Amino acid sequence: MREGAVLADDLPPLLARLDARAAVLEARSLRLSRIRLGTALGGAVRALVLGNVVGPWSGWIAVAATLAVFAVLVKIHERVEAALTRLKLWRTLRARDLARIRRDWPTLGPAPAPPPPGHAYASDLDVVGPRSLLHLLDTTATEAGHERLRDWLLGEEPDDADARQPLVRALVPRRRFRQRLALLGHEAGGGADQRWDDAPVHAWLTEPPDRSLYVWAAILGALAATTAVLVGVDVAGGPRWWGASFALYVVLTLWKYASVATVFERAYDLQRAVKQVASVLRFVEADPTGRLPALAPLWEPFRDERAPSRRLDRLRRIVGAAAVTRNEVGRVVFNAILPYDFLLSIALDRLRGDLAGLFEPWIDALADVEALSALAAFADRQPDATFPDLADDGPLFDARDLRHPLLADAVGNDVALAPGGVLLMTGSNMSGKSTFLRSVGLASVLATAGGPVTARALALRPLRPVTSMRIGDVLQEGLSTFYAEVRRLRTLLDAVEADGPPALVLIDEMLRGTNNRERLAGAQGVVRALAGADATSLVATHDLALADLEGEDARIRNAHFRETAEGDRLVFDYRLREGPCPTTNALVIMRRAGLPV
Numbered sequence: 001m002r003e004g005a006v007l008a009d010d011l012p013p014l015l016a017r018l019d020a021r022a023a024v025l026e027a028r029s030l031r032l033s034r035i036r037l038g039t040a041l042g043g044a045v046r047a048l049v050l051g052n053v054v055g056p057w058s059g060w061i062a063v064a065a066t067l068a069v070f071a072v073l074v075k076i077h078e079r080v081e082a083a084l085t086r087l088k089l090w091r092t093l094r095a096r097d098l099a100r101i102r103r104d105w106p107t108l109g110p111a112p113a114p115p116p117p118g119h120a121y122a123s124d125l126d127v128v129g130p131r132s133l134l135h136l137l138d139t140t141a142t143e144a145g146h147e148r149l150r151d152w153l154l155g156e157e158p159d160d161a162d163a164r165q166p167l168v169r170a171l172v173p174r175r176r177f178r179q180r181l182a183l184l185g186h187e188a189g190g191g192a193d194q195r196w197d198d199a200p201v202h203a204w205l206t207e208p209p210d211r212s213l214y215v216w217a218a219i220l221g222a223l224a225a226t227t228a229v230l231v232g233v234d235v236a237g238g239p240r241w242w243g244a245s246f247a248l249y250v251v252l253t254l255w256k257y258a259s260v261a262t263v264f265e266r267a268y269d270l271q272r273a274v275k276q277v278a279s280v281l282r283f284v285e286a287d288p289t290g291r292l293p294a295l296a297p298l299w300e301p302f303r304d305e306r307a308p309s310r311r312l313d314r315l316r317r318i319v320g321a322a323a324v325t326r327n328e329v330g331r332v333v334f335n336a337i338l339p340y341d342f343l344l345s346i347a348l349d350r351l352r353g354d355l356a357g358l359f360e361p362w363i364d365a366l367a368d369v370e371a372l373s374a375l376a377a378f379a380d381r382q383p384d385a386t387f388p389d390l391a392d393d394g395p396l397f398d399a400r401d402l403r404h405p406l407l408a409d410a411v412g413n414d415v416a417l418a419p420g421g422v423l424l425m426t427g428s429n430m431s432g433k434s435t436f437l438r439s440v441g442l443a444s445v446l447a448t449a450g451g452p453v454t455a456r457a458l459a460l461r462p463l464r465p466v467t468s469m470r471i472g473d474v475l476q477e478g479l480s481t482f483y484a485e486v487r488r489l490r491t492l493l494d495a496v497e498a499d500g501p502p503a504l505v506l507i508d509e510m511l512r513g514t515n516n517r518e519r520l521a522g523a524q525g526v527v528r529a530l531a532g533a534d535a536t537s538l539v540a541t542h543d544l545a546l547a548d549l550e551g552e553d554a555r556i557r558n559a560h561f562r563e564t565a566e567g568d569r570l571v572f573d574y575r576l577r578e579g580p581c582p583t584t585n586a587l588v589i590m591r592r593a594g595l596p597v
Contacts, residue, residue, distance in 0.1 A: 008098065008101045008102075008381075011094060011095075011097060011098040011101075012098070014094060015091060015094060015095055015098070018087060018090065018091040018094065019091070021087060022084060022087050022088060022091065025080055025083055025084040025087060026084060028080050029077065029080050029081055029084060032073060032076060032077040032080060033077070035073060036070060036073050036074065036077065039066060039069055039070050039073060040066070040070060042066075043062060043063065043065070043066025043067075043069070043070070044066070046062045046066070047059045047060075047062040047063045047066065050062050086183070086187065089183065089186055089187065089191070089192055090183055092192040093139075093179070093182055093183060093186065093192060094179075095107060096108055096109060096139075096192075097377075097381065100136055100378075100381055101381050101408075102408055103136070103406065103407065103408040105130070105131045105135070108135055108136070109192060109193050110193050111129060111130035111131070111132070111135050112128050112129060112130075112132060112134045112135055112138065112146075112150065113128065113129070114128065114129045115127065115128045115129055115154075116154070119154060119156070120156050120464070120465060120466045120467065120495065121156075121441060121445070121465040121466060121467045121506075122154055123470055124438075124441070124467035124468070124469035124470050124506070124508075125438050125441040125442055125445065125465065125467060125469075125506075126406060126438065126442075127153050127154060127442070127445060128150060128153065128154065131406065132406070133153060133405065133406065133442055133445065133446070134149065134150055134153055136378070136405070136406060137149065137153075137374050137375065137377075137378050137451075138374055139178070139182050139370075139373065139374045139377050140182075140185070140195070140367075140370040140371060140373075140374055141181070141182050141184075141185020141186045141188070141189055141195055141196065141280075141370065142185055142188075142189070142195050142196045142197070142198070142277070142280075142363070142366065142367065142370060143195045143196065143197040143198070143199075144198060144363050144364070144366065144367035144370075145185075145195075145366065145367045145369075145370025145371055145374075146195055146370075147367070148367040148368060148370070148371040149370070149371035149374050149375075149449075152164075152371060152448075152449040152450070153445055153449055155448065155449075156464060157464065157500060157501075158448040158462035158463065158464065158501055159462075160450070161390055161447060161448045161449065161450050161462060162390050163450075164372065164375075164449065164450025165387055165390065165450045165451075166294050167294060167295060167298060167368075167372050167450070168372050168375045168376045168379065168387075168450050168451055168452075169294070169376075169379075169387060170292050170294040170295050171289070171295070171372055171373055171375075171376035172376045172379045172380055174289050174376070175377075175380055177287055177289045177373075178373040178376060178377055178380075180283065180287075181280065181283065181284070181369070181370065181373060182373075184279050184280045184283055185277075185280050185370070187279070188276040188277045188279065188280055189276070196276055196277050196280075198277070198359075198363050200273050201270070201273045201274055201277075201359060202359070202360075204269075204270055204273070204352070205352055205355055205356040205359055206356070207352075209349050209352070209353070210259065210345075210349070212259075213259070213260070213342060213345050213346055213349065214346060216252075216256050216259075216339075216342060217339050217342040217343055217345075217346055219252065220249060220252060220253060220338075220339035220342060221338065221339055221342075221343075223245055223248060223249040223252070224249060224337065224338045224339060226245045227242050227245045227246045227249060230242030230245055250336075253335060253339065256342075257335075257341070259345075260341040260342050260344075260345045267315070267318050267319045267322050267344070267348050270315065270348075270352075271315050271316065271319045274312060274315065277366075278308065278312050280366065281302070281308035281312070281362055281366065282308060282309055282312070284299075284302060284365075284366060284369060285299075285302040285307055285308050285309060286309075290302065298365060298368060298369065298372075299365070300365075301358070301361040301362055301364070301365045302362070302365065306358055306361070308358075308362055311351070311354060311355060311358060314351055315351060315355075318344060318347050318348055318351065321344055321347075322341075322344050325340060325341060325344075372450070375446075375449060375450060375451035375452070378451060378452060379451065379452040382405075382452065382454060384454070384456075385452040385453060385454050385455070386452055386453060386455060386456060386457060386458065387451075387452050387453075388443075388447040388452075388453050388455075388458035388459065388460055389457075389458070389459040389460070390447060390460065390461070390462065391459070391461065392461055392462070393461075394459050394460070394461060395416070395459045395460065395461070396417055396418060396419050396460065396461055396463075396502065396536050397415070397416070397417040397440070397444070397458075397459075397460045397461075397463065397504070397536060398415075398416045398417070398458070398459045398460070399413075399414060399415050399416075399440075399443065399453075399455050399457070399458045399460075400412075400414050400455060400456045400457040400458070401413070401414065401455055401456035401457075402414070402415060402439050402440065402443060402453070402454070402455040402458065403439060403454040403455065404435050404436075404438060404439040404442070404454070405439075405442055405443075405446065405453070405454045406438075406442070407435070410435075410439070410454070411432070411573070411574040411575065412455070412456070413436060413439075413574075413575065413576040414576070415436075415440065415576065417440075417504075417536040417538070418536060418555070419502060419534075419535075419536060420531065420532040420533060420534070420535070420536070420555050421531070421536055421537070421555050421556070421557070422527055422530050422531050422536075422537045422538075422539060422549075422555060422556045422557075423536075423537070423538045423539070423557060423559055424527065424539050424541065424546055424547060424549065424550070424556060424557070424558050424559070424580075425437075425538060425539065425540045425541070425558075425559050425560060425561070425576070426540075426541060426542070426543075426544055426546075426547060426558065426559075426560045426580050426581035427540075427560045427561035427562060427581045428561070428562065428563050428570075428581065429542075429589060430563075430570075430572060431561035431562060431563055431572050431574070431581075432561045432572065432574040432576075433508070433540035433561055434469065434508050434540060435574070436538075436540075436561070436574075436576060437467075437469065437506045437508055437538055437540055438469075438506075439454075440504070440506065440538060441465050441467060441504065441506050443455060443458060443460075444460065444463045444465050444504050445465065447460060448462060448463070461501065461502065462501045463501055463502055463503065463504040463536075464495065464500055464501050464502070464503045464504065465503075465504045465506065466491075466492050466495045466496070466503050466504070466505055466506075467492075467505075467506040467507070468485065468488045468489055468492050468506075468507045468508070468510070469506065469507070469508040470508075471484050471485040471488055481512075482511070482512075482514055485510070485511060485512075486511075489507075489510070489526060492505060492507070493526070493529060493530075496530065496533045496534060496535045497533070497534070502534050502535055502536060503533075503534065503535035503536075504535070504536060504537075505530060505535050505536070505537035505538070505539075506537075506538050507526070507537070507538070507539045507540070508540045509540060509541060509542065510522065510523045510526060510539070510541065511523055519543065520543055520545055520546070523539075523541065523543060523546055524546065524549060526539075527539060527546065527549055527556065528549070528553070531553050531555040531556050532555055544580060544581065547580035550580075557578075558578070558579050558580045559576050559577060559578055559579070560576075560577055560578075560579060560580055560581035560582075561574065561575070561576060561577070561581070562577065562581055562582065570589075
């Protein structure tokens with residue numbers, strides 16, 4: 001049993017300890033606020049008394065002493081507040097871990113964006129959007145990591161699943177690394193409900209360089225050097241010619257200074273934008289997790305000369321050097337001696353050139369690490385989940401105790417799907433047909449992403465899920481529900497015939513918007529077309545007449561869910577059984593609702 005087996009029991013006591021610690025820090029913060037106020041008021045009174053009784057100088061000494069003590073108190077208070085903010089963020093993230101285990105959706109924070117229109121399976125399988133697979137899995141703290149995980153789950157063409165799975169496995173036992181990564185990332189973003197976005201830094205890095213800076217820095221540098229030499233000549237008793245070169249230097253500097261006047265602001269803004277994620281990059285660079293053999297290639301962008309710490313230290317030094325010219329005196333003095341701000345602008349431009357080639361690989365690698373960590377965290381929280389066996393020459397889909405990953409108390413079922421086969425599932429309302437379809441589809445999505453599945457065992461080949469389950473009116477296009485479903489089924493059959501891995505076809509209640517005779521004929525035609533296709537298909541239906549197709553084609557087989565009546569109450573066990581469904585419950589449900597049947 002993995003480490004995550006005790007996570008659900010460990011978290012409530014941990015949250016209680018964090019709440020107690022937060023209460024202590026809040027009390028300390030309040031106490032410091034009162035001490036600061038008392039120090040300020042007491043210092044003012046002492047200064048007035050001493051100034052009037054002893055003399056003005058003693059009053060000023062009291063003021064200075066009070067300011068020194070107040071400054072120390074401010075620093076201490078800031079540290080307490082920072083610790084409290086971090087503790088509350090840590091508590092929120094751990095509470096969300098527990099919410100993910102319990103499927104407590106309101107506690108998980110903001111839901112992901114809805115699925116893209118026309119996606120092959122995203123809406124039908126609840127892959128993205130509220131209460132979705134992405135909502136459950138997503139522990140990422142940067143926009144890049146969030147988008148990477150979303151892309152993996154929405155990938156309609158399975159790729160790199162066999163390469164990602166070993167990386168996820170390697171990260172499963174690294175819980176401390178994953179939690180620390182999420183904490184630092186959300187601190188960079190500004191809170192548990194916000195993610196750090198690299199767009200501002202990317203915009204700065206892609207600005208066109210100002211090559212004229214190099215020309216003017218060379219001209220002004222030559223003039224500054226000439227002036228220095230001529231000053232030496234003057235000191236040695238020679239002619240006083242340095243005034244002319246210095247005057248020319250000042251005129252040219254003032255003429256072009258507008259192009260470098262904001263060097264500090266630009267350097268500081270960049271440092272502030274990068275600083276938000278710098279702690280994350282430094283952490284990933286230094287953590288021993290990156291030295292694990294399976295993960296070492298993923299950490300390559302953080303190695304040696306490309307290491308973030310080296311480049312970010314250069315940025316810090318440039319900002320420090322630029323700070324001396326923030327005031328007018330420093331600006332005049334330093335730029336009078338040499339083209340100081342021109343040289344700093346060149347240094348910043350060169351650093352930008354270096355970062356432009358490095359920052360994108362850093363963020364790309366960080367996105368991979370975050371997305372892989374999210375899948376690993378799911379494996380850690382689900383100790384009864386398993387990593388599937390992925391092989392191009394293995395079973396198409398063979399699962400044992402397969403469960404729906406979005407349900408906390410889902411019932412498991414065994415299922416084996418054959419190439420070209422169609423599994424016709426009949427059963428009563430609410431018996432579990434649609435849930436089972438989604439269980440199969442989400443298992444394929446998770447496996448393709450490289451993550452674990454909620455099953456005792458699963459062996460499968462890479463599959464392309466295509467679905468027809470939730471069909472509604474398409475009002476923007478003036479389409480009825482029936483015609484929208486017809487179009488969806490046509491798109492589904494086209495996808496089955498397309499090149500690529502076999503399709504995983506999931507259909508729920510075909511052609512509900514027409515009469516019984518035409519619905520049956522249409523459904524029979526679709527099932528016959530799927531039998532023998534480059535796909536494996538599951539079709540859930542209430543049309544018991546479709547079950548007769550098993551007799552005409554050995555590739556079509558029946559299975560069902562059933563219920564039992566206990567008095568006036570229906571009981572479902574959600575177990576998949578062989579053969580067509582022998583029971584119905586529609587009339588019972590209608591009678592219980594008071595309809596005259």
